[in-house]
Amino acid sequence: MRVSMNIxxxxxxxxxxxxxxxxPSSFTDARFYPSLKCSADLAxxxxxxxxxxxxxxxFEGVPFEGLVEGEMFSGAMLLWRLGKLKFDEDPEFxxxxxxxxxxxxxxxxxxKVEKPYPREVWDPDVRAFLLRDAATRLVEEYxxxxxxxxxxxxxxxxxxxxxxxxxxRKFRAYEDPVGKKSFLLVKFLERRAxxxxxxxxxxxxxxxxxxxxxxxxxxxxxxxxDTLDKIMRREEFTPAEDYAMRMRIKEAYKLTSAFAKIxxxxxxxxxxxxxxxxxxxxxxxxxxxxxxxxxxxxDLIGDCRGECILAPVCxxxxxxKLQLLPEHKFTNTWYY
Numbered sequence: 001m002r003v004s005m006n007i008x009x010x011x012x013x014x015x016x017x018x019x020x021x022x023x024p025s026s027f028t029d030a031r032f033y034p035s036l037k038c039s040a041d042l043a044x045x046x047x048x049x050x051x052x053x054x055x056x057x058x059f060e061g062v063p064f065e066g067l068v069e070g071e072m073f074s075g076a077m078l079l080w081r082l083g084k085l086k087f088d089e090d091p092e093f094x095x096x097x098x099x100x101x102x103x104x105x106x107x108x109x110x111x112k113v114e115k116p117y118p119r120e121v122w123d124p125d126v127r128a129f130l131l132r133d134a135a136t137r138l139v140e141e142y143x144x145x146x147x148x149x150x151x152x153x154x155x156x157x158x159x160x161x162x163x164x165x166x167x168x169r170k171f172r173a174y175e176d177p178v179g180k181k182s183f184l185l186v187k188f189l190e191r192r193a194x195x196x197x198x199x200x201x202x203x204x205x206x207x208x209x210x211x212x213x214x215x216x217x218x219x220x221x222x223x224x225x226d227t228l229d230k231i232m233r234r235e236e237f238t239p240a241e242d243y244a245m246r247m248r249i250k251e252a253y254k255l256t257s258a259f260a261k262i263x264x265x266x267x268x269x270x271x272x273x274x275x276x277x278x279x280x281x282x283x284x285x286x287x288x289x290x291x292x293x294x295x296x297x298x299d300l301i302g303d304c305r306g307e308c309i310l311a312p313v314c315x316x317x318x319x320x321k322l323q324l325l326p327e328h329k330f331t332n333t334w335y336y
Contacts, residue, residue, distance in 0.1 A: 001241050002224040003248045009219045010252050012313040014259020017270065020309070022300050024266050027191050031071075032080040034087060036192075041147050044194050046094045048146035050083045051185040052134050052173035053107075053127040055334045056209070064121055066113025075276075079121065082111050096144045099135035104128040126334055130173040137171055150189060155198040157186065164195070165202070176335035178246045180206040187265040205253040205264040207246045208336040210275030213327040217279060219315030220252040221245075231328045232321070242330040273297045278308045286316060287323045 027033050034043040057064035057075050065074035073081045086093055093099075104125040111121035121127070142148040153164035168174035168182045176182070183206040189195040197203065205211060215221050216231075223231075223245070230237075237245070253271070257264040277297050278285045290306040301309055308314065316322035 001227045001244060003245055004222050005248055005252045006219055006222060007255065009313065010255040011259050013218060013220065013310065014256045016310065016313050017260040017267065020301050022262065022266055022270055024191060025269050027188055032084050040194060041145055042091050042094065043192065044147045044150060046087055047185060047188045049094050049099060049131060049134065050080060051181050051188065052130050054079060054181065054184065055336055057121050059122050064119055066119045067115040068113065078113070079111065086110055096135040096138040099131045100139060102128050102131050130334060133172045150195050155196050157197060157199055157202040173334065177243060178207055178250060179204060180208050180336040183265070187268065190265065200263070203264050204250055205268045207250045209327040211253070211271050212246060212249050213281060213325065214271055214275045214279050215249040215252055216325055217314065217316040217322050218310065220256065221248050231325060234326060234329050237328050237330045245328060270300055273300065274310070281326050284323055286311060286314070
């Protein structure tokens with residue numbers, strides 16, 4: 001497999017995004033996150049354990065979606081909505097003392113919906129294992145508190161093995177060598193002022209399936225024709241291929257954020273919503289038009305006039321094959 005970065009595409013995208021004047025999310029929406037009045041210890045534990053299980057949620061061909069209190073959610077948004085409901089009901093559930101013995105059946109019962117049709121989260125046994133492993137390490141090494149883990153890093157992401165990202169890699173949930181969950185957690189912690197990052201140059205975009213698909217469609221990274229055909233056929237990637245793909249995509253977004261003069265984590269806010277809305281896997285706006293009455297992306301960019309805001313710099317705009325390019329398939333993972 002050959003995967004290369006297009007520096008000119010990164011520059012053009014960065015300059016376009018620079019003009020958008022994006023505002024960072026505060027992560028205070030009561031549907032998903034603890035109140036600002038919540039104790040720091042409980043809130044950090046919540047973010048730590050929720051990010052630990054924030055990876056693919058649906059079964060092959062069966063999305064994880066459903067109604068919660070009359071509102072429709074899907075994927076990660078449904079995961080976090082159900083997480084917040086559980087937190088409101090029993091905040092102590094999100095403590096290492098409780099998580100150290102959580103079972104697969106408890107996770108399955110928690111992460112399910114009944115309307116408009118029954119849906120359960122994929123791999124509750126794996127998520128329970130990740131939660132128990134994370135809780136056990138917090139108890140053994142950080143006095144049973146994720147906040148102590150944050151404090152031990154002293155604001156560093158990388159610091160000769162003592163930084164937060166380095167410490168997180170010892171947890172099975174956060175062991176991804178590309179660091180998707182680690183940098184997602186960092187983003188939450190920084191925005192909620194639970195950490196003041198010393199080495200901001202080490203910030204990265206948390207690369208998941210949405211950001212990978214968007215990068216390929218935009219042309220920030222390119223792959224050889226055999227690999228492109230493999231993606232189109234939805235064939236499984238090997239761990240090494242997935243690593244190579246996402247690392248190069250992470251590098252491309254790092255360069256893009258430099259051109260845009262914004263933090264990679266702010267770029268992630270925008271790109272993740274874009275991947276969920278305008279540049280979705282099945283119905284990208286460039287191929288199918290926009291039919292949304294209310295788009296969450298507008299909270300960041302204002303009016304889009306029903307068109308993809310990145311169309312002027314997107315390679316897929318003139319390449320039908322890229323317009324409908326699905327995400328590369330690496331199914332058996334909890335990394336993202």
